[in-house]
Amino acid sequence: MTSNGTHTFNGNGVTKNGFHHNGKATNGEKNGCNENSTNEMSYSYEALQETADYLKNIIPLVPKVGIICGSGLGAYWHEGTLADALDQKTEVPYEVIPNFPPSTVKGHAGALVFGYLSDVPVVCMKGRFHYYEGYPLWKCAMPVRVMKLLGVTHLLATNAAGGLNPNYKVGDIMLVKDHINLMGFAGNNPLQGPNDERFGPRFPPMSQAYDRKLMNQAKKIANDLGLGGNIHEGVYTCLGGPNFETVAELRALKVLGADTVGMSTVHEVITARHCDLTVLAFSLITNECIVDYETQEMANHEEVLDVGKMRQVILQKFVGKIVDYISTSENQK
Numbered sequence: 001m002t003s004n005g006t007h008t009f010n011g012n013g014v015t016k017n018g019f020h021h022n023g024k025a026t027n028g029e030k031n032g033c034n035e036n037s038t039n040e041m042s043y044s045y046e047a048l049q050e051t052a053d054y055l056k057n058i059i060p061l062v063p064k065v066g067i068i069c070g071s072g073l074g075a076y077w078h079e080g081t082l083a084d085a086l087d088q089k090t091e092v093p094y095e096v097i098p099n100f101p102p103s104t105v106k107g108h109a110g111a112l113v114f115g116y117l118s119d120v121p122v123v124c125m126k127g128r129f130h131y132y133e134g135y136p137l138w139k140c141a142m143p144v145r146v147m148k149l150l151g152v153t154h155l156l157a158t159n160a161a162g163g164l165n166p167n168y169k170v171g172d173i174m175l176v177k178d179h180i181n182l183m184g185f186a187g188n189n190p191l192q193g194p195n196d197e198r199f200g201p202r203f204p205p206m207s208q209a210y211d212r213k214l215m216n217q218a219k220k221i222a223n224d225l226g227l228g229g230n231i232h233e234g235v236y237t238c239l240g241g242p243n244f245e246t247v248a249e250l251r252a253l254k255v256l257g258a259d260t261v262g263m264s265t266v267h268e269v270i271t272a273r274h275c276d277l278t279v280l281a282f283s284l285i286t287n288e289c290i291v292d293y294e295t296q297e298m299a300n301h302e303e304v305l306d307v308g309k310m311r312q313v314i315l316q317k318f319v320g321k322i323v324d325y326i327s328t329s330e331n332q333k
């Protein structure tokens, strides 16, 4: 325990490299993953249950809300992030959690932080996994299934994104009302491979992926916080990255109907809806997409991080009130 009351686990007794095995690999199973005949892989239910059991043994709470802290909400090591603000927090670095991949993005924190936000038990992913890090989509999204096994009922996925909609300004928030799974257009989906019905159905619907009631409430909360002129509803799309888009690509995305573009979230939301989590997602607009050849401006990651830091205080209040609403509305059912 540190002087600020945070517990941090060093993973003593856990197999190094993030994979944990009982020394016995079952047929077709490697490091907790199922390998099928086409070489596609997925974590087995049992491997993820093992991950959840490890966490349950060291965490003194059952999280209700899972929060994915994107580049705009404290994925990086700096002071005053949302995860830092939790009460009674316990921090578990990804590298000590059985079956968790390590976070490879420079400066990315890479830890699950458990604690209370607005008196509600939550788990924050401080840093997420991206396709551009070299992970397949099912691996990027695996923490969502672990959250489900831990008892999470609601997922709040946040991201930093480029604003394609000309009405969006840097620092604005866009509630995601829908997404375009562009990587899915190319046949890449986190649910590919054998389906385990214990998580969800083979063919899950995605037309109601984002919870309308929560979105409406989030808009009210934004208004109450004085963010009425900075809140939008729109369509997010995810590309693989890591490069930012060309002008022609951005123009094409606009034609498709996207309002923001990023490199995350869609595969997490698909995985969350598959296992029946209620989802709210929002983008922090960290840069305006350049759709013109004459400007010298270029998207860059430093700008993304700077805007995240600039908006972190208000975003934390926003998220705190959303979490409070989730808990009180559930109790009133």
Ligand SMILES: O=P(O)(O)O[C@H]1O[C@H](CO)[C@@H](O)[C@H]1O
Binding pocket: 069, 070, 071, 072, 075, 128, 130, 158, 159, 160, 161, 241, 262, 263, 264, 265, 300, 301, 304
């Ligand atoms: O989606 P998050 O993780 O918030 O971060 C976004 O910002 C980074 C690019 O600056 C990319 O990782 C992109 O996905």
Ligand SMILES: Nc1nc2[nH]cnc2c(=O)[nH]1
Binding pocket: 160, 161, 162, 163, 239, 241, 243, 244, 245, 261, 262, 263, 286, 287, 289, 299, 304
């Ligand atoms: N793909 C993509 N991801 C981002 N993340 C933050 N800004 C951007 C952007 O402009 N494009």
